[in-house]
Amino acid sequence: MAAPKPLIAGNWKMYGRQANLAELALLWEKTAGAAKAVDILVCPPAAYVAAAAIQARGTGLLIGAQDCSASGEDAARTGEISAAMLADCGARYLIVGHSERRAQHGETDDLVRRKAEAALGQGLIPIVCVGETLAQRQAGETAAIVAGQVRASVPDSGEIVVAYEPVWAIGGTSTPSLAEIAEVHALVRATLAGRGRISPPRILYGGSVGPANAGEILAVQAVDGALVGRASLKADDFAAIVRAHPSVT
Ligand code: PEP
Numbered sequence: 256m257a258a259p260k261p262l263i264a265g266n267w268k269m270y271g272r273q274a275n276l277a278e279l280a281l282l283w284e285k286t287a288g289a290a291k292a293v294d295i296l297v298c299p300p301a302a303y304v305a306a307a308a309i310q311a312r313g314t315g316l317l318i319g320a321q322d323c324s325a326s327g328e329d330a331a332r333t334g335e336i337s338a339a340m341l342a343d344c345g346a347r348y349l350i351v352g353h354s355e356r357r358a359q360h361g362e363t364d365d366l367v368r369r370k371a372e373a374a375l376g377q378g379l380i381p382i383v384c385v386g387e388t389l390a391q392r393q394a395g396e397t398a399a400i401v402a403g404q405v406r407a408s409v410p411d412s413g414e415i416v417v418a419y420e421p422v423w424a425i426g427g428t429s430t431p432s433l434a435e436i437a438e439v440h441a442l443v444r445a446t447l448a449g450r451g452r453i454s455p456p457r458i459l460y461g462g463s464v465g466p467a468n469a470g471e472i473l474a475v476q477a478v479d480g481a482l483v484g485r486a487s488l489k490a491d492d493f494a495a496i497v498r499a500h501p502s503v504t
Pocket of ligand 1: 266424425426427461463485486
């Protein structure tokens with residue numbers, strides 16, 4: 256089976272203003288030559304998804320969103336945003352189950368799966384985040400935690416992306432070794448195998464990816480791309496990560 260097209264996804268989290276959407280034009284200037292080899296995705300805050308999609312028109316950049324309501328129907332849910340609305344605004348992908356949502360909002364695997372299903376129901380591709388905390392890694396629980404999250408928070412069918420993001424590697428400077436990344440990605444792939452999914456899932460690595468380490472991480476065979484936080488906010492840095500992918504010549 257042909258390897259899936261790699262995906263480099265930027266998660267702007269709760270950063271940026273309208274003025275930052277100008278970064279998209281700069282990003283495209285620097286990555287247009289790479290877009291045949293790699294899917295390039297930017298997920299701004301929900302308030303800017305529609306404007307980002309308009310800004311990205313005519314380029315090969317993909318726009319996504321972060322989080323959505325678990326409700327697949329319009330409903331009386333003040334403050335929530337549905338997958339249907341985000342799709343209507345031009346989003347193509349949706350990040351769900353990020354460790355910040357799991358930790359700060361108590362999101363469970365079941366809720367994450369229902370959000371991913373809501374995304375699939377609207378034709379969005381969910382990026383389901385999984386990963387262990389430092390305490391869990393130190394206790395030797397990484398495999399059990401990650402496999403458990405994959406089993407319980409990834410829907411059974413549809414086009415899905417899984418992002419392995421060790422919680423302790425997010426927003427810092429340290430990452431797992433390349434061998435550790437390969438090991439957990441193999442575990443995620445094995446856990447997903449044989450569950451009747453239509454498309455082979457892409458498995459991204461996330462956590463302190465930047466221009467300096469992107470090349471070696473993206474060269475790990477089991478890694479189908481990256482989910483990038485801080486370094487996705489600046490076009491120069493994000494473009495350098497995209498261009499570091501070994502399939503970009
Ligand atoms: C993230 O929060 O998804 C992330 C990967 O952040 P950073 O790249 O800043 O570690």
